[in-house]
Amino acid sequence: MATSCTLPTFQLASANYVSDHIRTVGAQLRGGQIDSLPERFVWPTEVAENLKGAKDETIAKEEQKLSIPVVDLAELDGGSVEVRARIAKEMCEACEEWGFFQVINTAVPPEIVDDVYASAREFFALPVEEMEKAKEPPGKPLQGYGGRHSFLSANVPWIEYLGEYHTPQSGVEDLAKQVWEGGNPKFCKSVSDFCDSAEQLGLLILELLAEGLYLPRDTYSRHMRKSANYVGQWRFNYYNPCPRPSQTVGKPPHCDPDVLTILTQDQVPGLQVKRGHSWVTIEPLPGAFVVNVGDFLQAWSNDRFPSVEHRAIVNEKTDRLSIVYFMAPPNILSIEAPAKLVGENQLSVFEPFTFAEYIATLFNDRRNGDVSTKILNYMRRKKVDA
Ligand SMILES: O=C(O)CCC(=O)C(=O)O
Numbered sequence: 001m002a003t004s005c006t007l008p009t010f011q012l013a014s015a016n017y018v019s020d021h022i023r024t025v026g027a028q029l030r031g032g033q034i035d036s037l038p039e040r041f042v043w044p045t046e047v048a049e050n051l052k053g054a055k056d057e058t059i060a061k062e063e064q065k066l067s068i069p070v071v072d073l074a075e076l077d078g079g080s081v082e083v084r085a086r087i088a089k090e091m092c093e094a095c096e097e098w099g100f101f102q103v104i105n106t107a108v109p110p111e112i113v114d115d116v117y118a119s120a121r122e123f124f125a126l127p128v129e130e131m132e133k134a135k136e137p138p139g140k141p142l143q144g145y146g147g148r149h150s151f152l153s154a155n156v157p158w159i160e161y162l163g164e165y166h167t168p169q170s171g172v173e174d175l176a177k178q179v180w181e182g183g184n185p186k187f188c189k190s191v192s193d194f195c196d197s198a199e200q201l202g203l204l205i206l207e208l209l210a211e212g213l214y215l216p217r218d219t220y221s222r223h224m225r226k227s228a229n230y231v232g233q234w235r236f237n238y239y240n241p242c243p244r245p246s247q248t249v250g251k252p253p254h255c256d257p258d259v260l261t262i263l264t265q266d267q268v269p270g271l272q273v274k275r276g277h278s279w280v281t282i283e284p285l286p287g288a289f290v291v292n293v294g295d296f297l298q299a300w301s302n303d304r305f306p307s308v309e310h311r312a313i314v315n316e317k318t319d320r321l322s323i324v325y326f327m328a329p330p331n332i333l334s335i336e337a338p339a340k341l342v343g344e345n346q347l348s349v350f351e352p353f354t355f356a357e358y359i360a361t362l363f364n365d366r367r368n369g370d371v372s373t374k375i376l377n378y379m380r381r382k383k384v385d386a
């Protein structure tokens with residue numbers, strides 16, 4: 001029987017979405033009532049466009065042409081031990097080299113993805129006042145309907161999102177009841193089926209990564225089962241077409257504060273991962289999931305798998321929708337790399353920390369003016385001079 005779950009809350013400036021609303025601003029720009037993007041949506045060039053200060057333009061251009069690895073799971077089911085080991089190795093290499101990969105031929109039924117997309121579209125087709133019935137409560141960033149990311153920056157990104165924790169206590173039902181009379185069971189089922197499938201896929205990936213690191217298969221996955229303190233989250237990210245796409249950003253550059261992120265994008269490109277001096281676009285592949293290493297897995301792998309900065313850009317013509325499942329560890333679990341990865345008589349690269357401590361650092365230090373995306377560096381052990 002589940003006991004009570006302590007989810008972190010934060011003191012943040014509450015956001016007023018109506019006055020900021022990107023739909024109104026978009027319509028005003030298109031209708032000619034305003035000529036330029038209001039200041040609050042304008043992001044610095046190095047955030048909104050490509051990276052500035054690239055030492056060598058040719059390198060930057062070459063980097064942009066690269067693409068993240070694709071791992072095919074088709075042969076995994078019923079496959080030999082060797083096939084499994086090869087797939088595990090491919091995943092580990094992708095995580096080491098990129099922190100990102102796409103996975104195809106997963107066991108996730110396509111209908112589950114289709115249904116959750118239909119639900120997300122149903123929500124974002126509602127009038128703003130209806131969506132705002134599920135408005136992100138003060139102090140609970142990224143829960144409910146929002147867009148401002150006030151903890152990331154004073155600038156406003158061109159995004160709307162809807163999300164919630166996926167725990168035994170807090171689920172999509174309460175959120176849906178705020179929006180629809182009767183709670184919209186179809187919507188709830190599609191979200192919960194998506195979370196369950198994404199979680200299964202994530203568990204499989206964590207097992208394969210452990211195997212690829214020559215660790216016991218359940219090294220990471222055993223901590224992720226649903227428990228009272230488990231803090232997985234789902235989120236829909238919705239990006240409206242933007243009349244001035246090169247001045248703003250959909251999802252500002254960030255690293256994910258989780259273990260593993262499982263993301264599906266529609267067929268509109270927008271997600272980009274930072275590579276050296278450039279942003280590399282992750283091309284949408286039908287039926288694929290984009291998987292990335294989060295900050296906790298970087299620590300849990302003793303710095304072997306980097307949690308890499310990424311962002312989502314917007315475009316003038318088409319809206320874009322991504323649906324994401326964030327696998328996080330139980331709130332109270334202290335994250336520390338397994339001894340085998342650390343080495344005899346060595347200290348782990350990061351101090352042990354819990355999800356609750358980490359998230360507090362993330363939100364609180366942002367408020368204190370730190371704009372770096374590498375919050376994990378706060379957890380790095382200080383080097384003691386010999
Ligand atoms: O919309 C996307 O493709 C990126 C979303 C993302 O990075 C996130 O929600 O953490």
Ligand SMILES: [Fe+2]
Nearest residue numbers: 254255256310
């Ligand atoms: Fe992300």
